[in-house]
Amino acid sequence: xxxxxxxxxxxxxxxxxxxxxxxxxxxxxxxxxxxxxxxxxxxxxxxxxxxxxxxxxxxxxxxxxxxxxxxxxxxxxxxxxxxxxxxxxxxxxxxxxxxxxxxxxxxxxxxxxxxxxxxxxxxxxxxxxxxxxxxxxxxxxxxxxxxxxxxxxxxxxxxxxxxxxxxxxxxxxxxxxxxxx
Numbered sequence: 001x002x003x004x005x006x007x008x009x010x011x012x013x014x015x016x017x018x019x020x021x022x023x024x025x026x027x028x029x030x031x032x033x034x035x036x037x038x039x040x041x042x043x044x045x046x047x048x049x050x051x052x053x054x055x056x057x058x059x060x061x062x063x064x065x066x067x068x069x070x071x072x073x074x075x076x077x078x079x080x081x082x083x084x085x086x087x088x089x090x091x092x093x094x095x096x097x098x099x100x101x102x103x104x105x106x107x108x109x110x111x112x113x114x115x116x117x118x119x120x121x122x123x124x125x126x127x128x129x130x131x132x133x134x135x136x137x138x139x140x141x142x143x144x145x146x147x148x149x150x151x152x153x154x155x156x157x158x159x160x161x162x163x164x165x166x167x168x169x170x171x172x173x174x175x176x177x178x179x180x181x
Contacts, residue, residue, distance in 0.1 A: 050087040119150035
């Protein structure tokens with residue numbers, strides 16, 4: 001990293017670029033930046049139009065993040081990776097996924113049947129895999145993509161045969177399982 005491109009300058013440039021994009025898109029908002037690690041910049045957006053910035057399942061937020069990172073890396077190949085969050089959406093989503101992961105762990109160990117998550121993004125599947133990797137009583141794997149290219153993560157009893165893996169509860173069935181049993 002050259003003297004010109006200190007983390008503080010990179011933060012400032014990332015913030016300016018993001019504000020420029022958001023202004024061009026017509027969003028009223030404020031942006032705060034933080035350096036979470038030596039190789040990542042966090043940008044938090046506060047806006048009364050948060051829903052439009054997040055989009056369905058975070059797709060607009062992901063697109064903004066991708067666009068910003070592409071723009072910054074085109075200018076400087078050593079630019080730090082930027083993560084964008086709106087109204088703490090990513091934090092809430094992470095908490096939601098971890099809660100579901102540990103509920104799945106509980107259900108799989110109690111009922112002995114695999115648990116299938118709804119389709120997840122790669123980063124979300126990675127989060128769940130890592131959250132459950134120390135729990136030796138279960139295994140996690142990702143199914144092949146469906147016709148839309150989406151993958152589901154499955155939590156199953158450790159050592160389950162392929163036949164036993166096939167009986168994974170779908171998200172619709174999961175809601176009908178008894179919670180207290």
